Structures are given as C-alpha cells and as structure tokens.
Amino acid sequence: MxxxxxxxxxxFAANYLFDANGLAPFFAADSRVKTGGGSQRSEFCDRGERWTVTLYYQDSNVVHPGSRLPTGTEWRLDEMREFRLKVKRHSEEDPVGQQSFNAHITPRWQGMKVEKSDGTVSDYSVPQGIHEAVNVKIQGSNVAFHRYIHILQSAALAVGIRADYFEEPHEYSNxxxxxxxxxxxxxxxxxxxxxxxxxxxxxxxxxxxxxxxxxxxxxxxxxxxxxxxxxxxxxxxxxxxxxxxxxxxxxxxxxxxxxxxxxxxxxxxxxxxxxxxxxxxxxxxxxxxxxxxxxxxxxxxxxxxxxxxxxxxxxxxxxxxxxxxxxxxxxxxxxxxxxxxxxxxxGLDLTHIRSTQESVVIRHLVDGLSPVQWESLQTLVTDGGVVSPADIADEHGRHVESVRRALRGIEDLVVREYAKVSLRSSYVAELVHDAVQEAQEAIRRAAETGAKAIRVAEQGMEETMGVFIAWAARHGIDVNDALSRREARMQLRVGEAGRDTRRAIKEGFRIWREAGLPTERFRMAQLQFSNGGVSDVWRYLNPG
Known part of the structure; x- marks a missing residue:
C-alpha cells in the first residue's frame, strides 16, 4: 500500500450548539468570571500536551430580557455579557505561538432580541426545536479538526465550568x-x-x-x-x-x-x-x-x-x-x-475536459447554429452582466419561448439556472467568443463589399445574413459578388469536391432557409472548385 x-x-471555524443543559453553561461562565474578578486563567493537559486557557467577558448586543425570559426561565443577571475562552498551546511547546483557538459563548432562547449598531432592535432567529441553548463559535488554527471539542471540554473544566456541558453538539451545529x-x-x-x-x-x-x-x-x-x-x-x-x-x-x-x-x-x-x-x-x-x-x-x-x-x-x-x-x-x-x-x-483529467469542451463547441459550429442560437451566444460573450432568456429575446426582437427552445438545443454549451443563462466555462466562453469574432469579421468584410451590402440591405436581413456569411467563412467558401444582381446566378467558390463539401453545402442550405432567404436562389447557385471544375449546388443537396 x-x-x-x-x-x-x-x-478552522465552527458553530457548536449545545442545548442539553439549556443556559446552564452561560450562567456558569458568568459566575466564574465574577468569582475571578473579570477573568479566570489556568493550565491543563490534553493528550500529553500542555495548554493555557483564559476565560473573559465582552459586551453583548443581546437585549436584556428583564427578570424572566420569554421561555419562562428566571433571569438574574443585571447586565448582558458574552464570554470567551482563549485557548493556546503552552509557549514552551509551541514557540511559534499559532496553535490556538478562541471559543465565543453566546446565549440562545426563543424570543431573543438583539440591538443593531444603529440602535434598532430586531428578533434573533433561533431554530424551531431549540428552547434554550448556548452557541460556542470556535475559531482556531493548527489543531486537528476532531480535537477542538475535546480540548474545549478540558479548557472549560480548567476554569471551573463543567466539561459535560460541551459533550453533545446539537444537529444544527455546523x-x-x-x-x-x-x-x-x-x-x-x-x-x-x-x-x-x-x-x-x-x-x-x-x-x-x-x-x-x-x-x-x-x-x-x-x-x-x-x-x-x-x-x-x-x-x-x-x-x-x-x-x-x-x-x-x-x-x-x-x-x-x-x-x-x-x-x-x-x-x-x-x-x-x-x-x-x-x-x-x-x-x-x-x-x-x-x-x-x-x-x-x-x-x-x-x-x-x-x-x-x-x-x-x-x-x-x-x-x-x-x-x-x-x-x-x-x-x-x-x-x-x-x-x-x-x-x-x-487523477485530474483536465486535458480530457479541455478536449471535450473544444469538441462540443466545434461540433455545434460544424453542425450549424440556428439564428436564435447564434444571437444568444453573441449576447452571452458580449454582455458582462446577468443575462436571462428574456434579455436575449428583448435584444434581438425574439419571443422568449423561441430563445428558450434555442438554448435547450445547446445545453452542452450553456448553463441555465433560475432564469439566468451563462456559458458552461470560461474556456467555452473563449472558444465561442473567437467564433463570434470570426463571424463578425466575416460580416464586416462582406459589408465592405458594396454589392453584398446592397443585397443585404435590400432584403432587410443584416443579422440573419450574417449567420450565413459566418458559415461561409468557417468553411472557407467565398460567396461571389453576384449576390448584388437579382438576375445573376449566385456562385460559391469552394475547395475540392467530396463528402466534406457535400456536408458543408447542406449545412449552408439549412442556414439559408432558416434565415428566410429565397430557396431557389441557393439551389440554383454554381459551385466553382479550386481545380477549375464547376457544378450545380442542387446536385450536392440530393441524397447521396
């Protein structure tokens, strides 16, 4: 092995709630402080180690309950105090002086009130089922987590408080x-x-x-x-x-x-x-x-x-x-x-996670995104605030249900919680941002070509046409300037003929139709291959 x-x-920090003896530990701390003239000091051993302990008090913002608590218990203390146990490893055994903890003892009862710094008074929320109890908030360092409660008991006993008051933490302790x-x-x-x-x-x-x-x-x-x-x-x-x-x-x-x-x-x-x-x-x-x-x-x-x-x-x-x-x-x-x-x-397989996220983004880009999905991603990578489906819908003039449907189709890219949407990770955000930037750059280049810009303006389809142009840029397809002439045949310059080209053309046709552009114009377009060959788009849309 x-x-x-x-x-x-x-x-280490924890709230230990003890209710088995009600407020008895609190009253005991008060009695011991008064007996010691404001504090108690002592030493003790735990597992063969020497420790020191100081019991002292501080002012409290708990409102004095009068002569009797709402729970019926008689209250005989004239002033409200809270108590602390400062516990440290003996300096001869811990020359660095950082193996220690402080235990803050505060009362709890149903109907307890506290005064805020501005003087207003409010109810203090005590969990149902707790009648009267003490909360011991421990804050320490360089002590094994399991040992705090045992050292607390030894420390309490050393200053004259019963150790068994701190034996059974309530289930609400945390x-x-x-x-x-x-x-x-x-x-x-x-x-x-x-x-x-x-x-x-x-x-x-x-x-x-x-x-x-x-x-x-x-x-x-x-x-x-x-x-x-x-x-x-x-x-x-x-x-x-x-x-x-x-x-x-x-x-x-x-x-x-x-x-x-x-x-x-x-x-x-x-x-x-x-x-x-x-x-x-x-x-x-x-x-x-x-x-x-x-x-x-x-x-x-x-x-x-x-x-x-x-x-x-x-x-x-x-x-x-x-x-x-x-x-x-x-x-x-x-x-x-x-x-x-x-x-x-x-084994932290972070390389696998990185590769998986890359493949998810690439798959969506290759398979093609609907205009609404593309708009949603654009918003997520450009809006630095909290984004909801309604925000996306408002920004792009869509119905919110259309946005929700679109987001459901890319759930491996986005996280949807409580009407908020975010990209799945910072790495996915970077990949999508790059894709959006590439598409926007493609749109910019297309807009600079007067003929294409005129055509887009005539159709009133700047956003939807942008998705198509982004598809073309992604696959290295050049859409000929003949787009500006209604009577001219559209030309698509591609690489080599083959399955990849067939898949790309089918994807482009789907995006074209979803954008509401004329179906026949795409089907009748001419393909021009890098080797000088030509063909018709419709041949690549048929099965096979």
Missing part, C-alpha cells in the same frame, strides 16, 4: 471554515500555479463564465508590490464543478497556492520562504451545511486532503517520497511525513 504525504490542519495544507519548496511549486497548472486550468475549464463566485486569482506581487511568482493564486469551485474534477466529492472548496506576507524577507532555511498549497471548505458556495459529527469531520478531512494531493500530483510533484521529505518543507505544524491511510489522489 502506498503512503502519501499527509497535509496538516490550518484554519462547520464554517476549514483548511488543510502542505508546504512545498519554492523551486518545486511552479507547476502548481503556472498558467497551465491545475489551479488555473480548473478555474478555466470548470466554472461557469459568469457565476458570482467565479474567481481565478493569479497575483504575483506581494503586499509591498514586490514580484513573487505564485504569491497568491486561488480558484473556487462550487459543488457541481467540484464533482466534475473530483468525483465523489460534495463540499465546495477553494484551492490555493500562497506565500506568507514576509516570505521575501526570509532566508532559504526558513519554512516561511516556501509557499503553502492548501484546500479550504467554502460554506458560502452552497445552500447545504456540514455538521460537526465525527463522520462529517472525517469527510471534511478526506476531501480536503484528497484535493491537495490530487492537485500536487497533477502538477507532477512526488507526493509519495521514499526518502526524506521530497519536494516538501516541514514547519512547526506540518511534519512533511508520509502515512499509509492518506486518501488516494484522484
């Missing part, structure tokens, strides 16, 4: 942020953040071209304006896009390559001179939640680790070094060690 490098925990990372040698991490690397490719290929969270950050200058390639590169993928790259994953994530702010001032032997590659959970990118049960935390750790390892492997880094730490740099919290139960990396 292969062992892979094990990522380390970095940031994770807000979490990251796992590795540290990579600066001279080895380039393929991760390069323009063709996995971070840029995932953003380019897997994100809709106009989703609100579409963001591929590629910042190569630090906060002081000094150039540092790969300083801060990230891509964020929602649940649907994440599944395209990582089958079996459900959690939205941000994948990033980043340096510390002070990286350029560090010596080669300092871990901070080398970047981190990490994956973090993005709670704001979906409508679901991730709880804090052991099973859910296992899923969180597995998905984040697998994401990091897969990105590294796609960039060509050795994620299973047999000797030493390979391309990895250990730091105070990342051991740069391989273990056997690290999840197997997933």
């Amino acid at each position: 292969t062992g892979y490098i094990e990522p380390a925990p970095h940031e 994770v807000q942020d979490a990251e796992r990372y590795v540290r990579v040698r600066e001279d080895a991490s380039g393929p991760v953040h390069s323009r063709e690397g996995p971070i840029a490719s995932m953003g380019h290929l897997l994100e809709s071209d106009r989703q609100g969270y579409r963001k591929v950050v590629q910042n190569d200058d630090d906060d002081h304006g000094r150039n540092l390639p790969g300083y801060y590169h990230t891509v964020t993928l929602g649940p649907r896009r994440i599944r395209e790259a990582f089958p079996g994953h459900a959690l939205p994530k941000e994948i990033k390559h980043y340096f510390a702010r002070e990286a350029l001032s560090q010596g080669e032997d300092s871990p901070l001179a080398h970047p981190k590659v990490g994956a973090s959970y993005q709670v704001s990118r979906w409508d679901e939640k991730l709880g804090v049960t052991p099973e859910e935390l296992d899923q969180l750790e597995r998905e984040l680790d697998q994401t990091v390892l897969s990105v590294l492997a796609d960039a060509g880094l050795d994620i299973a070094p047999l000797e030493g730490s390979g391309p990895f740099v250990p730091d105070a919290y990342f051991a740069a060690e391989t273990i056997l139960d690290t999840p197997e990396p997933i």
Whole structure:
C-alpha cells in the first residue's frame, strides 16, 4: 500500500450548539468570571500536551430580557455579557505561538432580541426545536479538526465550568471554515500555479463564465508590490464543478497556492520562504451545511486532503517520497511525513475536459447554429452582466419561448439556472467568443463589399445574413459578388469536391432557409472548385 504525504490542519471555524443543559453553561461562565474578578486563567493537559486557557467577558448586543425570559426561565443577571475562552498551546511547546483557538459563548432562547449598531432592535432567529441553548463559535488554527471539542471540554473544566456541558453538539451545529495544507519548496511549486497548472486550468475549464463566485486569482506581487511568482493564486469551485474534477466529492472548496506576507524577507532555511498549497471548505458556495459529527469531520478531512494531493500530483510533484521529505518543507505544524491511510489522489483529467469542451463547441459550429442560437451566444460573450432568456429575446426582437427552445438545443454549451443563462466555462466562453469574432469579421468584410451590402440591405436581413456569411467563412467558401444582381446566378467558390463539401453545402442550405432567404436562389447557385471544375449546388443537396 502506498503512503502519501499527509497535509496538516490550518484554519478552522465552527458553530457548536449545545442545548442539553439549556443556559446552564452561560450562567456558569458568568459566575466564574465574577468569582475571578473579570477573568479566570489556568493550565491543563490534553493528550500529553500542555495548554493555557483564559476565560473573559465582552459586551453583548443581546437585549436584556428583564427578570424572566420569554421561555419562562428566571433571569438574574443585571447586565448582558458574552464570554470567551482563549485557548493556546503552552509557549514552551509551541514557540511559534499559532496553535490556538478562541471559543465565543453566546446565549440562545426563543424570543431573543438583539440591538443593531444603529440602535434598532430586531428578533434573533433561533431554530424551531431549540428552547434554550448556548452557541460556542470556535475559531482556531493548527489543531486537528476532531480535537477542538475535546480540548474545549478540558479548557472549560480548567476554569471551573463543567466539561459535560460541551459533550453533545446539537444537529444544527455546523462547520464554517476549514483548511488543510502542505508546504512545498519554492523551486518545486511552479507547476502548481503556472498558467497551465491545475489551479488555473480548473478555474478555466470548470466554472461557469459568469457565476458570482467565479474567481481565478493569479497575483504575483506581494503586499509591498514586490514580484513573487505564485504569491497568491486561488480558484473556487462550487459543488457541481467540484464533482466534475473530483468525483465523489460534495463540499465546495477553494484551492490555493500562497506565500506568507514576509516570505521575501526570509532566508532559504526558513519554512516561511516556501509557499503553502492548501484546500479550504467554502460554506458560502452552497445552500447545504456540514455538521460537526465525527463522520462529517472525517469527510471534511478526506476531501480536503484528497484535493491537495490530487492537485500536487497533477502538477507532477512526488507526493509519495521514499526518502526524506521530497519536494516538501516541514514547519512547526506540518511534519512533511508520509502515512499509509492518506486518501488516494484522484487523477485530474483536465486535458480530457479541455478536449471535450473544444469538441462540443466545434461540433455545434460544424453542425450549424440556428439564428436564435447564434444571437444568444453573441449576447452571452458580449454582455458582462446577468443575462436571462428574456434579455436575449428583448435584444434581438425574439419571443422568449423561441430563445428558450434555442438554448435547450445547446445545453452542452450553456448553463441555465433560475432564469439566468451563462456559458458552461470560461474556456467555452473563449472558444465561442473567437467564433463570434470570426463571424463578425466575416460580416464586416462582406459589408465592405458594396454589392453584398446592397443585397443585404435590400432584403432587410443584416443579422440573419450574417449567420450565413459566418458559415461561409468557417468553411472557407467565398460567396461571389453576384449576390448584388437579382438576375445573376449566385456562385460559391469552394475547395475540392467530396463528402466534406457535400456536408458543408447542406449545412449552408439549412442556414439559408432558416434565415428566410429565397430557396431557389441557393439551389440554383454554381459551385466553382479550386481545380477549375464547376457544378450545380442542387446536385450536392440530393441524397447521396
């Protein structure tokens, strides 16, 4: 069995809701703070490690309920406070001083009110089913995700609060942020953040071209304006896009390559001179939640680790070094060690995704697009705002149902959600943009030819004729200037006779008819081949 490098925990934030003992933990914190003259300090051990804890209070924006809560519980506190536990690894064991967390203890009860900064008072939404409870918001770093609740219990006990108050998180408890990372040698991490690397490719290929969270950050200058390639590169993928790259994953994530702010001032032997590659959970990118049960935390750790390892492997880094730490740099919290139960990396077949998207665009262009489909794509690549089928219909004077039908025919190019339309990815957007530009250039060239321009103007078909001219440009077919003379026979100059020419002519005939142009004029056109031969279009429209 292969062992892979094990990522380390970095940031973590979660709301732990405890209702088994109502508001007892809150009252206990208040009592201990008053006993200690405003705070309590202590030390404790957890799994053989030394930790320090400080219990203190802060002002609260919860409106004082009076002598009794709406739930009926008597309230004997004169002033509203909230409480915090500041928990840190002992400085003798953590000289860097960044293995710590803060636990913010706030009350919850049905009918609770809060005062906003402008003085207005509003109801605070407490989930149905919660009578009275405390919420403990934990924000920490460099602590294993599973350990927070156990260290919280030990910390509470150390300052005189019962540990069992924090044993059973309610099912509404949820994770807000979490990251796992590795540290990579600066001279080895380039393929991760390069323009063709996995971070840029995932953003380019897997994100809709106009989703609100579409963001591929590629910042190569630090906060002081000094150039540092790969300083801060990230891509964020929602649940649907994440599944395209990582089958079996459900959690939205941000994948990033980043340096510390002070990286350029560090010596080669300092871990901070080398970047981190990490994956973090993005709670704001979906409508679901991730709880804090052991099973859910296992899923969180597995998905984040697998994401990091897969990105590294796609960039060509050795994620299973047999000797030493390979391309990895250990730091105070990342051991740069391989273990056997690290999840197997997933092969990121980004080249296949790129090829598939190219083939989809090419197929639609070769098969031909209806005028409404072509108009829709033109709008999507030129309008930078939110676009709906109704917007497209209004812009081109179409019925909205015609636009919807047209969009259904190109669903592998576009994404339709909640009356919004976008191109399937930034890469698809680029390909379509190029096609639209090519067609517009063809129209421009045609318009510059007076005879064709006159003909188009006479028919009042600037837009629909543009689709036909774009077809001609795509297949390298020159439409003779005789279009300007009603009595003249249209001539199409093509390449060599053959199946490709037959398919192209049939496609052109379909576009011509859909544009409402005279059928017989196209059928009676003359074909002129590059070798000097001639034929009639109608011969190429017959079966065979």
